[in-house]
Amino acid sequence: MGSIQIERVKFWNQKHVAVCQGQTWFPEERMVQLCSGKSVLEIGPGDGRQLQKLIGGAKDYSIADICPAVVKKYVNLKYAYEIMSMDDLIIDDTDQIAKFDVVHCWYVIHHILKWELARFFAFVCRHLARNGVFVFNYPVTGDTGVDPRLTIHHSTIDIVRKLDKCEMDVIRLCYYEPRNVVIEARQRGFR
Numbered sequence: 001m002g003s004i005q006i007e008r009v010k011f012w013n014q015k016h017v018a019v020c021q022g023q024t025w026f027p028e029e030r031m032v033q034l035c036s037g038k039s040v041l042e043i044g045p046g047d048g049r050q051l052q053k054l055i056g057g058a059k060d061y062s063i064a065d066i067c068p069a070v071v072k073k074y075v076n077l078k079y080a081y082e083i084m085s086m087d088d089l090i091i092d093d094t095d096q097i098a099k100f101d102v103v104h105c106w107y108v109i110h111h112i113l114k115w116e117l118a119r120f121f122a123f124v125c126r127h128l129a130r131n132g133v134f135v136f137n138y139p140v141t142g143d144t145g146v147d148p149r150l151t152i153h154h155s156t157i158d159i160v161r162k163l164d165k166c167e168m169d170v171i172r173l174c175y176y177e178p179r180n181v182v183i184e185a186r187q188r189g190f191r
């Protein structure tokens with residue numbers, strides 16, 4: 001594990017609850033609709049603000065996070081996966097890569113560093129079922145109040161290019177006040 005990764009795990013082990021309380025916006029209605037009756041993977045659930053709203057309607061719910069303290073909170077879910085490296089994947093009972101109808105993350109993308117964004121999207125893409133959807137938000141400005149070594153502002157063009165590199169197409173892009181962009185993407189060829 002590299003030093004930035006050690007630093008980051010230490011940070012999120014201590015801060016995931018407090019940091020999560022800062023921003024609260026989330027397109028609940030749309031997400032309830034998308035997750036209803038579906039197999040769902042949430043990356044970076046923190047204290048579970050989105051999970052609490054969505055888990056009841058989902059067919060099954062799993063989480064993945066780099067922070068052991070977060071993963072520990074969700075051990076009773078279908079999968080509670082600690083991301084040690086984005087080159088590893090969640091493996092199911094039949095030794096196949098676990099697939100999900102919906103993969104989503106909120107207030108996480110700006111903590112994925114520039115050099116690892118494509119790997120992060122590749123990780124997501126490999127976990128999407130046929131016709132599965134990936135939904136996430138990111139801030140349109142860079143000020144997040146978190147340690148700048150662990151936080152980055154990705155431009156929309158950068159995000160769309162990296163999705164494209166991982167063979168994912170943007171199917172919906174919405175701007176929400178005060179400063180959130182939400183993207184829905186699918187694997188190329190499944191619309």
Ligand SMILES: C[S@@+](CC[C@H](N)C(=O)[O-])C[C@H]1O[C@@H](n2cnc3c(N)ncnc32)[C@H](O)[C@@H]1O
Pocket residue numbers: 012016019020021043044045046047048049050064065066067070083105106107108111112113
């Ligand atoms: C700001 S919190 C957001 C938590 C929750 N989604 C919310 O909005 O309340 C960021 C979450 O992402 C996790 N996280 C941070 N960097 C990550 C990374 N590189 N890969 C996966 N998860 C990460 C943190 O451990 C934490 O659970």
